[in-house]
Amino acid sequence: MKLEGKRKLWQEYQKEIATDNFFYVRSCVRQNFFPAAEQIFLRFMRETLGKTVHENPGHTTCTGIGYHCDVVPFNTTMTVVARQFSLMSDAGCENLAVSCITSFGLYTEILETWHHFPEIEEKTREYLYKATGREFKIPKNLAHASDIVYKLRNEIAARAPFKLINRITGKPLKVVEHIGCHYSKMFPHKGIGGAEYPYVLAGLVDALGGEIVDYPERRHCCGFGFRQYVVRANRGYSLSCSKKKFDSMEPYKPDLIITNCPGCPYFLDRWQYVVSEMEGRTYGDNGHGIPVFTYEELAALVLGYDPWEIGLQTHQVSFEPLLVKMGIPFDPEKKYLGKNREYIGRPAKPNFMKIDMDGIKSSKIQYQAI
């Protein structure tokens, strides 16, 4: 692998990313899949990095999943998105920070459509005004939240007490990065690093001292693919897509997976459990799975937030082996304590995949200074 070849290519896919004063639009599915991820993003942006991020509880779905499943017409989608822009204008913001990859792709598609067909933008303005009496301004800067984390990666790395270094061996952790399809596959120049060798997550991993793994099925679908999962009859296809990726990355022995889409972490996480139940096969350390992060969870973890506040206990694959490798202190007993420290119950143990502290003797670990 020639890294200089990738670096040359990355230079061709750069874009303007705002650094402050954002209007944040959340993802429908992420709040269900990994509910703490967005909350922790807002916390470290505001508390640790001192940024201003506005929200509006009146914000709705962008209709992206309905649009891509052919149940919501494009005119409706554009009008709903125009309303989100209107909420941003209400907050006095011009920089839109988008949590969801599908929303980001959809906003980009709509802005491109309006750019090439101004009459459609005019029509959408008319629809929005008739339906809500609202008007809107087009965002000055549109960025996915992972773009913002990429932009602030050096600031994050400088403040991070933990790095992507195995503190037992002193070697960089091996990281698989997986980009959501709607991030740059439709509009390569709207994504950092383009579509074939995206750099948005790889750049964060570089800044944090990790080592990116480029494996043969890197570009393959995570397994979500909308209809692969949304249509129940297709779910075997969803599972086989994810398994193909696990089998391909396995020889590289990755320590973790990082993603920037709502669907990817969910499927790459949950299907590891399903594969283990179906075939007795696991892909991580000593019978554990490979932990799967969202970009905010990883950023928050290295910044020193408590793993259970980040919501890592809501993942199917346990993070404990990785936390040990990174030298991150955590209390295994608090893993299943919810709000107000109430015990929320421990999930049943899988038949094959190890979870929690299985196989870990924390008292004997010798860490190396970094």
Next chain:
Amino acid sequence: MKSVAIIGGGVAGLEAAGKLSKQGFAVTIIERDEHLGGRLNQWHALFPDRKSSTELLSGLIKEISSGVNLITNARILEVERNDDGFAIKINNNRMVTAGSVLLTTGFDIFEAEKKEEYGYGIYENVITSVDLEKMFNSGKPLVNAQGKTPARIGFIHCVGSRDEKAGNPHCSKVCCVTAVKQAIEVKELLPSSEVILFYMDLRMFGRHFEELYKDAQFRHGVQFMRARLSEAFENPDGSVQIRIEDTLLSKPLKMSLDLLVLMVGVQPQKKQGNLVDMLKLERDADGFIKIADTYSPYKTKIPGLFCAGGITGPKTIEETLAEARAVTVEIGGYLRNIENFAGQEQYVMEL
């Protein structure tokens, strides 16, 4: 003596220079590089007869060894068409005047990095047809980036040709037969290797091309698969995993190769840009120089300005040589028809 300035010292420029000089014209070759020969310098052997490119080049240079004025490392700063003909200002305060100008500046090779999904410049065992010629020229054993003798080698046709996304909808014409030639050369060097050509169409249009294609199959065991490459990846051992569609069976296929050769196409030359502007020449929709008439492919709309070779589209060397010879007749006719033409005297002078 009536004069001609030839811009570009590749196959077309050299052949035309030799012929014009023998007809009694004063000829100056203006070459951008240090050496003459253009693309021939990158090649090892030529199709269909496997003639050595060095031998062809030596022959062309021998023909211009007396009576042709050479200017190498030249940068053209200005070209003026005036009543006396053409005045060409070159770096280092030099000026060439001539009654007629022949443009033989050639073509560019498609930059394989642009097909990002094929991994050229990123995956170590993805090379181009030009790189393979260099490997043949080196005389060293044919090995991949890991120093291993490749057991399976794949050639991908039409890389940057007939590809609208790459900005080149045209056929580059010479790559199909080049791939067949190179496949045979690989099989001769490594008889036990498996060589597979993944083609879109096989355009064996020239004389002896079809025979070469059959020879590749029957005598050398080269395999041909009608397929399109979707993407390439690197395996842990450095070999290349390709994902293709067999377009006859309509089935996707995955396989590993020890070496992947991209048959890069021919495209209009970017460096010609300034020259094209200076001469107010037009480009066709495909980016190559527009000719005045399909049936007189050497004439431009500017009197006294002619073109030959790859500047007006992809051509084989055989076609280029034929065109270079033909254009000398046109140039001769043009110069003989202009009486009392002040530009008939050629000057190469220090300013």
